Amino acid sequence: MASPPWLRNLSQAFKAHRLGRPGWYVELNRDRLRVVSAELPLRPGEPPDQAHKRRAVSLSAPPGPATAAQALSDACTLFDAVMAGTWQWPDPAAAPSGDDPSHLQPDHLNRLTEQLRVCLVGERMTTRTWERTWAPFLQRLVASAADHHTGDDATLLAEYLRRWEANTRSRQMAYDRARSLWREAAWSWPGEVAQLRGNGKAAADPEGVRAFSDQEIQLLRERIEKSARLGPSDSLAWDCLVAFGLRPQELVGLEIRWPWGRPCSGGHPLKTLQQRRHTAAAGAGRAAG
Incomplete structure (x- = not known):
């Protein structure tokens, strides 16, 4: 079966780039273009006695006259890299390039x-x-x-x-x-x-997020105190959320201390906040706010 005109022109241009060096071909294999040559280096794991075996590398450009220029550029880049000794086989576990038609498989x-x-x-x-x-x-x-x-x-x-x-x-x-x-x-x-x-x-709701009222805040605290599963430390955590506007995640690693440095027991009034391994304490003005 004769090659289409665009493929013959592509092969001739590739030969001109190689200055006539033999043993290199651009072939159409099913729906992919590939470069075939025995000068391609050994694949990883191949024995040395297979050095003169013909190998093929698929090009990223799809076949056709509209993409022949890109295919020629890819083939010439491949040839130059092999001649310079810098080309290597792609890692099969690596992600394909975005130009690879199969990259979205x-x-x-x-x-x-x-x-x-x-x-x-x-x-x-x-x-x-x-x-x-x-x-x-x-x-x-x-x-x-x-x-x-x-x-x-x-x-x-x-x-x-x-x-x-x-x-x-x-x-x-x-x-x-x-x-x-x-x-x-x-x-x-x-x-x-x-x-x-x-x-x-x-x-989003155009009215935004409704905050708890003072009555609801007190009611929730009373429910924490009456709970059989929750203890003084949970009441203290709730006070931190209410008094300082903290998020639950911000309680992780926090330690409550009195101004003289001793840790507060659960349920006592909050005087200062000290983050673990730090000495900075919150002032009375922040607590009042």
């Missing part, structure tokens, strides 16, 4: 998800946080890739994000998780999907 996305998990868990979050607020979103992304076989990032991301209602916090979280995955893979993020992130404030 579910297997690749699963490996990237695991790579991102290793980077985040233990450094920026706990395993529980990952399993509750990250893994479900990325699993939906992999499912979208399995349902819609596409090599276009914007198309896949649009299908994935539309699984959630617009202008919701869930849509925003899905967007942010996917963007973190793209950043981990060093893929270009398509700007056209930015509008799909939405604005969570559009779905």
Whole structure:
């Protein structure tokens, strides 16, 4: 079967770049273009006696006249690197480049998800946080890739994000998780999907969040004191939240002390706050506020 004209022109241009050096070919193999040569280095693990075996490297550019210029550039870059002794076989466990038509396959996305998990868990979050607020979103992304076989990032991301209602916090979280995955893979993020992130404030209650009244605050404290499961330390924690506007997470590592340095027992009036391993104490003016 005769080669198409664009492939013959591509081969001639590649030969001209090599200055006629023989033993290098650009071939069309099914739906991929590849460079074939016995001068390509040994693959990792190959025995030395296979040094003169013909090997093939697939190009990222898809076949066709519209992409022939990109294919020629990739083939020439490959040839120059092999001649300079700097070219190496790609790591099969590494994420494919964003130009690879197969980079959105579910297997690749699963490996990237695991790579991102290793980077985040233990450094920026706990395993529980990952399993509750990250893994479900990325699993939906992999499912979208399995349902819609596409090599276009914007198309896949649009299908994935539309699984959630617009202008919701869930849509925003899905967007942010996917963007973190793209950043981990060093893929270009398509700007056209930015509008799909939405604005969570559009779905928020226009009256905002209602604060507890003084009567409700006192009622909740009385319920803590009457509880059989809660003790004085829980009452003290509640007083910290109310008096200083702290968030529950900010109580971790805090130690309550009297001005003379002795720790307060649970339930005593708050005089100062001292963070563990620090000596800075809150003044009476802050307590009054």
